Amino acid sequence: MSRVGAIRLAVMASAIGLLELACRTGLIDHRVVIPPSEMADALVRLLIGGQANEQIARTFGIVVAAVAISVVLGFALGIVIHALPRARVALEPFFATYYAVPIFIFYPVMIAVFGLSVVPILLMGVATAIVAMIIATLNGLDRIPRVLAKVARVHRMGALASALRVKLPAAAPYLFTGVKLAVSYSFIAVIASEFILAPAGLGRILSDAYSDFDNRRMYALMLLLVIAATVVNMMLHALDQRWAERRGIAKP
Amino acid sequence: MIARNRAVDTFIIVAAMLLAWHALHHAVGATALPGPLPTLGYLAKFVPTERFAENAWATLVCFFYALILSYALGLAIGIWLGLHRLSGAVGEPILISLYTLPKVTLYPVVLLIFGLSVSGRVTFGAMHGVLPVALLTMSAIRNVPPVYLKSARALRLSKWQTVVTLLLPAMLPEVASGLRIGFTLTLLGVLLSEMFAAKHGLGFLIMNAMQLLQSEEMIAVTVMLFAFAVGANAVLLAIEHRLHRRV
Numbered sequence: 001m002s003r004v005g006a007i008r009l010a011v012m013a014s015a016i017g018l019l020e021l022a023c024r025t026g027l028i029d030h031r032v033v034i035p036p037s038e039m040a041d042a043l044v045r046l047l048i049g050g051q052a053n054e055q056i057a058r059t060f061g062i063v064v065a066a067v068a069i070s071v072v073l074g075f076a077l078g079i080v081i082h083a084l085p086r087a088r089v090a091l092e093p094f095f096a097t098y099y100a101v102p103i104f105i106f107y108p109v110m111i112a113v114f115g116l117s118v119v120p121i122l123l124m125g126v127a128t129a130i131v132a133m134i135i136a137t138l139n140g141l142d143r144i145p146r147v148l149a150k151v152a153r154v155h156r157m158g159a160l161a162s163a164l165r166v167k168l169p170a171a172a173p174y175l176f177t178g179v180k181l182a183v184s185y186s187f188i189a190v191i192a193s194e195f196i197l198a199p200a201g202l203g204r205i206l207s208d209a210y211s212d213f214d215n216r217r218m219y220a221l222m223l224l225l226v227i228a229a230t231v232v233n234m235m236l237h238a239l240d241q242r243w244a245e246r247r248g249i250a251k252p
Numbered sequence: 253m254i255a256r257n258r259a260v261d262t263f264i265i266v267a268a269m270l271l272a273w274h275a276l277h278h279a280v281g282a283t284a285l286p287g288p289l290p291t292l293g294y295l296a297k298f299v300p301t302e303r304f305a306e307n308a309w310a311t312l313v314c315f316f317y318a319l320i321l322s323y324a325l326g327l328a329i330g331i332w333l334g335l336h337r338l339s340g341a342v343g344e345p346i347l348i349s350l351y352t353l354p355k356v357t358l359y360p361v362v363l364l365i366f367g368l369s370v371s372g373r374v375t376f377g378a379m380h381g382v383l384p385v386a387l388l389t390m391s392a393i394r395n396v397p398p399v400y401l402k403s404a405r406a407l408r409l410s411k412w413q414t415v416v417t418l419l420l421p422a423m424l425p426e427v428a429s430g431l432r433i434g435f436t437l438t439l440l441g442v443l444l445s446e447m448f449a450a451k452h453g454l455g456f457l458i459m460n461a462m463q464l465l466q467s468e469e470m471i472a473v474t475v476m477l478f479a480f481a482v483g484a485n486a487v488l489l490a491i492e493h494r495l496h497r498r499v
Contacts, residue, residue: 004341011342032364090261100432100485102440105455105474108447108462112284112470113276184352191354196447197459203356207448210360218360225357233352 034219042220052205052221059190059202060228062118066125066186071179074130078137088138098131107193121193121201128189129182136178140171173243180236187229286468295472310452315442317374322381322438323431329382330389330430340390351383355441359448373445373453380441381434388430392423425495432488439481 016036022028023035034042046052081088103124110120144167152162194203202221209218270288277287286294298304333340333347359376366372400422404414446455454473461470 004338007338008342008346012346033361089257090264093258093262094265096489097482097485100436101478101481102436102443104440105443105458105477108458108470109285109474112462112467113280188352188354188356192356192444195356195359196444206357206360210363222357222360226353229353230349233349 031213031215034215038216039219039223042216043223046217046220046224052202052224055200055202055205056224058200059194062122062125062201063183063187063190066122066129066190067179067182069122069126070129070133070182070186073126074133074178074182075137075175077130078134078141081134082138082141095131095135103128104189104192107196111197116197116199118199121190121198124189124193125186129185132181132185133178136174136181137171140174140178141167143174144170173240173247176240176243180233180240183232183236184229187232191225282467283465284467286471291468291471291475294468295476298469298472299476304457307453307457311442311446311454314370314373314377314446314453315439317370318377318381318438318442319435321374321378322385322434325378326382326385326430326434327389327427329386330427331393333386334390334393340394344387344390347383347387351387355379356444356448359445362445363449368449368451373442373450376445377438377441381438384437385430385434388433389423389427392426392430393419395426396422421498425492428488428492428495432485432492435484435488436481443477 019028019033020035020037023030023033081091106127107120107124110123114120114123148166148170149162152166157166190201191203194201195207196203198204202225206218206221206225209215209221273285273288277285282290329343329347333343355376358379362372362376362379366375396419400418401414404418409417442453443455446453447459450456454477457473458470461467461473
């Protein structure tokens with residue numbers, strides 16, 4: 001492990017250790033924060049007991065569906081918009097402002113329109129992620145080097161062959177950035193929707209545990225979500241690095 | 253000519269959004285989603301009332317404090333991690349993974365510490381805003397071209413002169429982007445905290461109206477917040493563009 005990585009690990013370990021110490025010595029009230037070791041213990045018991053399995057499957061199912069819809073639809077829309085320069089110029093201010101609006105304020109409207117079900121949650125997941133994918137697709141298509149199109153012509157490739165074998169690989173890194181953003185945005189939106197108001201799901205049982213003063217359960221679920229978000233992001237980052245290395249542009 | 257084109261484009265987008273709203277209104281009925289005109293009519297009647305003023309003021313106060321806190325903390329962390337290379341290398345991945353964390357999950361902790369109070373909502377808002385400000389400030393400092401610093405040494409500028417006349421102007425445009433994104437996310441954080449557990453504020457009004465099936469009030473407040481966010485972003489974006497052109 002590099003020196004920087006070791007220091008980072010030490011910083012995080014000592015932060016957790018300090019929290020543990022503060023909780024154990026009573027510096028932090030047990031009713032406010034429970035010691036990290038107890039959080040881990042509660043999480044392991046919760047997972048072994050399987051009381052939350054249904055909710056876990058439901059929430060991650062919605063996230064996967066939202067990411068799949070955003071990536072496929074966002075990619076398709078990106079290609080269409082890229083092919084229509086006039087439409088693209090018109091949409092530019094829309095893209096520039098999109099993430100400046102707290103899109104989440106539309107969640108209650110979605111509930112009023114579609115009812116309290118899985119639909120508004122899925123829609124919030126898609127709505128927050130899809131524009132990032134569209135922007136990433138446009139970016140990727142813009143940055144395909146001209147010379148590659150010429151190479152494709154020299155090899156007498158058809159439109160489909162050049163799209164699949166030349167353009168797609170050239171745009172891939174930018175598309176992957178879009179996928180990465182889509183994953184974390186959908187995750188955040190789905191959890192937030194469930195937390196505010198939902199019939200079921202991890203966010204819902206987390207907010208229920210808070211209302212019931214069930215701290216062990218609440219911190220177990222919190223830990224689960226933190227671990228899930230961190231692991232997924234680290235995996236995506238590692239994939240990104242590996243592909244960058246293969247193209248020979250990795251940072252040393 | 254370009255300006256006029258842009259105005260036309262914006263007009264077309266707004267018109268398309270109103271049309272989509274109207275179509276959805278027809279599809280699901282007026283009880284679930286009132287049309288654009290009745291909503292605007294309601295908004296015109298609702299804004300002068302005391303109930304609106306009270307709640308808007310509550311949101312504004314929280315947002316103001318949260319914004320100050322995010323900017324101050326974000327700039328301090330960003331400058332520290334930007335100037336100190338080792339701290340930056342250690343801290344950046346931690347900040348990024350915190351950034352991608354759904355911070356709503358941590359709201360119960362904030363509530364347990366602060367209770368249902370203004371300080372809780374301010375803290376939660378600041379939790380959203382600090383990270384983008386810190387990350388973009390850090391990268392702004394790192395992206396200052398080394399040749400600038402070399403010329404500062406060649407001109408024998410003092411440390412203070414280097415910071416004021418060279419570093420600050422060079423990093424300003426990117427820091428401005430960080431402050432703009434921090435603005436948006438702080439607003440989101442404050443509204444989220446009001447939606448989950450509060451008795452005041454515009455986020456509370458939206459949730460309350462939804463539960464009482466007062467669709468008009470719910471949509472009216474939503475549209476107003478939407479307009480506020482778009483307007484504020486346009487102003488901040490214009491400032492940012494001006495800073496970029498100057499460099």
